[in-house]
Amino acid sequence: MPARLRSSGRRSVLRRLVAPFRLRTLIRRNEIAYTGLAALVGILSGLAVVAMQGLIQLMGLWIFGAAVPVSGAEGIDPLRAFAGPVAGGLLVGLSYLVGRRWFRRVADPIEANAVGGGKVGVPGSLYISAQTLLSSGFGGSVGMEAAYTQIASGGASWLGQRLRLRREDLRQLVAAGAGGAIAAAFDAPLAGAFYAFELVLATYTVAALLPVLAASIAATAVTRLVTDSHGPSLFFAGQIPGEGYLPIALLTVLAAGVGIGIMRSVALMERLFGKSPIPGWTQPMIGGLAVGLLALVSSQVLSSGHGAMRLVIETDMTLWALLGLFALKTLASIVSLGSGFRGGLFFASLLLGAILGKAFAIGWMLAFGLQIPIVVFAVVGMCALATSIIGAPLAMSFLALEMTQSLPLALAVLFSALLSTSIVRQFFGFSFSTWRFHLRGETIRSATDVGWIRDLTVGRLMRRTSSTITTTTTIAEARRRFPLGSTKAVPILDETDSYAGMCQMTDLHWDELDPKERVSSVARYTSAWLRPEQTVRDAINTFARNEADTMAVVGSDMTVLGTLNEHYCLRRYADETNRRLYPSRR
Numbered sequence: 001m002p003a004r005l006r007s008s009g010r011r012s013v014l015r016r017l018v019a020p021f022r023l024r025t026l027i028r029r030n031e032i033a034y035t036g037l038a039a040l041v042g043i044l045s046g047l048a049v050v051a052m053q054g055l056i057q058l059m060g061l062w063i064f065g066a067a068v069p070v071s072g073a074e075g076i077d078p079l080r081a082f083a084g085p086v087a088g089g090l091l092v093g094l095s096y097l098v099g100r101r102w103f104r105r106v107a108d109p110i111e112a113n114a115v116g117g118g119k120v121g122v123p124g125s126l127y128i129s130a131q132t133l134l135s136s137g138f139g140g141s142v143g144m145e146a147a148y149t150q151i152a153s154g155g156a157s158w159l160g161q162r163l164r165l166r167r168e169d170l171r172q173l174v175a176a177g178a179g180g181a182i183a184a185a186f187d188a189p190l191a192g193a194f195y196a197f198e199l200v201l202a203t204y205t206v207a208a209l210l211p212v213l214a215a216s217i218a219a220t221a222v223t224r225l226v227t228d229s230h231g232p233s234l235f236f237a238g239q240i241p242g243e244g245y246l247p248i249a250l251l252t253v254l255a256a257g258v259g260i261g262i263m264r265s266v267a268l269m270e271r272l273f274g275k276s277p278i279p280g281w282t283q284p285m286i287g288g289l290a291v292g293l294l295a296l297v298s299s300q301v302l303s304s305g306h307g308a309m310r311l312v313i314e315t316d317m318t319l320w321a322l323l324g325l326f327a328l329k330t331l332a333s334i335v336s337l338g339s340g341f342r343g344g345l346f347f348a349s350l351l352l353g354a355i356l357g358k359a360f361a362i363g364w365m366l367a368f369g370l371q372i373p374i375v376v377f378a379v380v381g382m383c384a385l386a387t388s389i390i391g392a393p394l395a396m397s398f399l400a401l402e403m404t405q406s407l408p409l410a411l412a413v414l415f416s417a418l419l420s421t422s423i424v425r426q427f428f429g430f431s432f433s434t435w436r437f438h439l440r441g442e443t444i445r446s447a448t449d450v451g452w453i454r455d456l457t458v459g460r461l462m463r464r465t466s467s468t469i470t471t472t473t474t475i476a477e478a479r480r481r482f483p484l485g486s487t488k489a490v491p492i493l494d495e496t497d498s499y500a501g502m503c504q505m506t507d508l509h510w511d512e513l514d515p516k517e518r519v520s521s522v523a524r525y526t527s528a529w530l531r532p533e534q535t536v537r538d539a540i541n542t543f544a545r546n547e548a549d550t551m552a553v554v555g556s557d558m559t560v561l562g563t564l565n566e567h568y569c570l571r572r573y574a575d576e577t578n579r580r581l582y583p584s585r586r
Contacts, residue, residue: 004092015485017162018162018163018164019039019162019163019164023161023163024164026433027163027165028163028164028165028166028169031052031210034169034211035211035214036214037163037173037211038172038173038176038210038211038212038214038215039214039215039217039218039505040151040159040218041155041156041173041176041177041215041383042157042176042177042180042183042198042214042215042216042217042218042219042222043181043218043219043222044152044155045148045152045155045156045177045178045181045184045215045219046153046180046181046183046184046218046220046221046222046223046226047186047222047226048148048151048152048181049148049152049181049184049219049223050184050222050223050226050227052129052133052144052147052148052151053144053185053278055133055137056133056136056137056144056303057069057277059133059137059138060137060303060325063080063084063087063137063138063139064076064077064080064081064084064139064302065077065080068105068307069303069306069307069310070139070299070302070307070308071299071300071301071302071303071304071305071306071307071308071309072300072301072306072307072309072311073299073307076295076299077211078296081139081205081292081295081296081299081302082292082293082295082296083292083297084138084139084292084302085138085139085140085287085288085291085292085295085302085336086137086285086288086289086292087138087288088134088135088137088139088140088148088284088288088341089138089140089283089284089285089286089287089288089289089291089339089340089341090133090284090285090288091134091138091284091342092131092135092140092284092341092342093280093281093282093283093284093340094281095127095130095131095134096281096284096340097281099127099131102123102127102226103123103124103127103128106121106124106125106127106128107119107120107121107124107175108120108146108149108150108153108433109130109149109150109153109175109177109178109199109200110199110200110433110434112157112174113171113174113175113200113201113202114202115423117167117170117171118157118160118171118172118173118174119157119161119170119221120150120153120154120156120157120158120168120174121154122154122155122157122158124154125150125151125153125154125155126151126154126373128146128147128342129147129150129151130151131342132144132146132147132150132342132343133147135284135342135343136247136303136304136343137303138288139288139291139292139295139302140284140287140288140291140303140336141242141291141301141302141303141304141305141329141332141333141335141336141341141348142304142333142336142337142341142342142343142344142345143304143305143343143344143345143347143348144185144304144343144347144542145181145182145185145341145344145346145347146342146346147341147342148181148182148184149177149178149181149182149200149231151181152177152178152181153174153175153177153178153181153200154177154225155177156173156174156176156177156178157170157173157174157177159173160173160174166349168207171201172207172208172211172212173211174200175196175197175200175201175212176196176211176212176214176215176216177209177215178195178196178199178221178465179192179193179194179195179196179197179200179201179212179215179216179219180192180214180215180216180218182195182196182395183215183216183217183220184219184220184222184223186399186402187220187223187224187402188216188220188398188399188402188403189213189216189220189402190216190217190398190401190402191282191395191396191397191398191399191402192216192219192220192395193212193213193215193216194392194394194395194398195392196215196216197212197394197395198391198392198393198394198395199390199392199395199431200431208228232253233403234313234375234379234403234404235377235405235406236373236376236379236404236405236409237247237407238372238373238376238406238408239408240372240408240411240412241371241372242378243371244371244372244376244412245366245412245415247360247361247372247377248377248412248415248416249382249415249416249419249537250360251356251357251360251377251380251381251384251416252380252384252415252416252419252423253419253423254356254360254418255353255356255381255384255385255388255416255420256385256420256423256424256484257355258352258356258385258388259349259385259387259388259389259424260388260424260427260428262330262333262334262345262349262352262389262511263389263428263430263432265334265338266333266334266337266338266345266432267338268338269334269335269338269339270337270338272338272500273286273287273339273340274339280340282343283339283340284339284340286339287336287338287339287340287341288339288341289337290332290335290339291332291335291336294328294331294332295332297328298324298325298328299326299329300329301325301328301329301332302332304343304347304348305329305347305348305350305351306347308325308329308351309347309350309351309354312325312351312354312355312358312378313354313375313378317358319359319362319363319366322355322358322359322362323359325337325355326352326355326356326359329348329351329352329355330352333345333348333352337398340410344388344432344433345389345390345432346386349385349386349388349389349390349488350382350383350385350386351382352385353381353382353383353384353385354378354379354381354382354385355381356381357377357378357379357380357381357382357383357384358374358377358378358381360377360381361374361376361377361378362374364377367553376409376412379400379403379404379409379413380409380412380413380416382400382484383396383397383399383400383413383416383417384396384413384416384417384419384420385420387416387417387420387421387424388420388421388423388424389431389432390431390432390433390447391424391430391431391432391433391434393414393417393418393420393421394414394417396413396417397410397413397414397417398410400413401413434444435581456535456536456572456573457529457532457533457534457535457536458531458532458535458536458538458539458553458564459532459533459561461536461539461552461564461568461569461572462532462553462561462562462563462564463562463563463564463565464561464562465490465491465560465562465563467482467487467490467517468490468491468492468493468560469481469482469490469491469492469493469503470492470493470494470495470519471492471493471494471495471500471518471519471520471523472495472518472519472520473514473518473519474515474516474517474518474519474535475508475513475514475515475517475518475519475521475522476515476516478490478503478508478519479508479509479515482505482508484505484509485505486505487505488504488505488549488565489502489503489504489505489549489550489563490502490503490505490549491503491552491560492519492520492523493560493561497559498557498558498559499529499552499554499558499559499560500520500526501520501523501524501525501526502521502523502524502525502548502550502551502552503519503522503523503524504524504549504550507522507524508522510522524548525546525548525551525552528542528545528546528548528551529551529552529553529554530542530551530552530553530554531553531554531555532553532555532561536569536572536573537573539569540566540569540570540573541565543566543569548566549565549566549567550563550564550565550566551563551564551566
């Protein structure tokens with residue numbers, strides 16, 4: 001049997017694998033059962049994160065000889081530091097060659113929830129996660145959080161589809177998986193939950209509160225149980241005076257500007273590599289060569305940067321050392337992502353923000369004196385820069401609260417996160433993920449469900465009709481065939497049976513018309529029509545632009561397929577919008 005048939009057979013078997021009817025009914029109708037399912041998703045997400053973290057540690061030991069996170073290791077052999085990213089770039093490039101046929105477009109959780117109703121492919125998620133493991137494990141300056149959320153949301157989506165969940169329930173389960181992954185990675189259940197709310201669901205709803213929180217708490221609990229890890233801790237018990245908010249605000253403005261610059265620089269680097277004559281599959285190796293050269297200067301640029309974060313926070317680095325590391329890490333991250341290494345900027349933005357905050361605090365102290373511990377500025381800078389790039393102000397605020405256990409510091413971080421968000425929205429308008437969608441030509445601004453708009457097409461809404469008249473038909477004959485009240489409008493066809501306009505009944509039965517005239521004399525919208533693939537929103541705009549009540553739907557060969565009424569179109573759009581704004585799950 002050919003390989004293609006065998007693979008399609010396996011996929012069809014996976015699609016046919018459906019949970020028993022009673023179990024599906026229980027999950028769909030019972031809130032407690034659905035919350036239990038979300039908790040199970042959280043447990044699986046936590047285990048997946050633990051497994052990938054273990055693989056990253058093993059890869060660091062095998063490739064770089066480092067028993068601790070690579071970016072925090074001392075005395076790495078220069079040959080290994082240089083060769084690791086180069087070899088990783090080669091493997092990532094080869095993986096593109098292998099996966100080009102099957103994984104051309106793999107949706108991440110945000111895109112899946114915005115467009116696909118929460119449907120994430122498991123094979124594609126495994127492929128993306130494997131690429132991210134190769135990229136970060138071999139020293140590429142990218143974060144693992146994209147792999148964590150991808151594999152967790154892919155598993156959640158697969159489970160939800162097997163249970164045939166409703167569209168909104170499936171989207172919530174995907175968000176629960178992604179939130180559980182972030183909660184497990186940072187030992188921060190509230191940060192994980194609000195990451196899911198702000199980025200993967202793009203809304204806060206009571207219906208989603210229980211499942212998302214259950215998944216985040218379950219993921220954190222299983223991670224602590226398996227690894228005995230409690231995440232980073234920066235305990236701060238002090239207060240922040242009112243005058244301390246001035247440098248915090250200035251640091252936030254600086255962080256927002258840096259975040260916008262980094263996102264634009266990644267896009268510019270991708271564009272430069274895209275226009276170069278270098279074959280696409282070799283570009284990650286070129287990027288790995290650049291990262292390897294930077295690693296010869298400082299090994300802290302390697303991988304996601306967990307070890308470097310510990311050095312930045314816990315050691316007294318000089319101002320010039322901090323600025324140097326900031327420049328090297330920024331360049332390494334831009335080159336890694338721009339050349340094709342798979343990963344994200346989540347942890348890189350946290351590390352760069354901590355470096356920026358600490359450097360800013362030292363500079364402010366030298367210029368004006370400082371009454372607040374430098375670690376406060378490190379945490380504020382970390383969350384402000386991450387907010388500008390990731391776009392989740394409350395998630396970053398809760399991350400700061402769970403890391404420092406300090407409400408005053410969390411309030412300062414919330415202030416900086418909101419200020420950073422407002423600046424980025426005003427002057428840029430995107431987070432890093434939605435900026436990548438924009439570069440691809442998508443109009444996605446968040447994970448708000450716009451997929452239903454794309455599914456609600458003119459072809460689905462139109463009324464198929466066999467009633468037409470030709471341009472040569474007389475007014476008298478048309479009146480006989482279509483008396484007042486029989487319909488509102490009839491499409492007009494020319495001698496080749498192509499669309500030639502619309503005949504309104506009010507025009508047709510106007511008393512001052514000569515019954516011997518042809519119908520073509522009252523034809524309207526001769527150069528305006530709808531296409532079956534247009535969305536309901538496009539149709540509404542077309543109705544408004546042409547001031548039409550009823551329009552014809554025509555195919556690519558200009559044959560009339562049916563008609564659509566503006567009132568019905570608006571009613572269906574309003575009904576679907578209300579259903580999404582005010583969901584009632586049970």
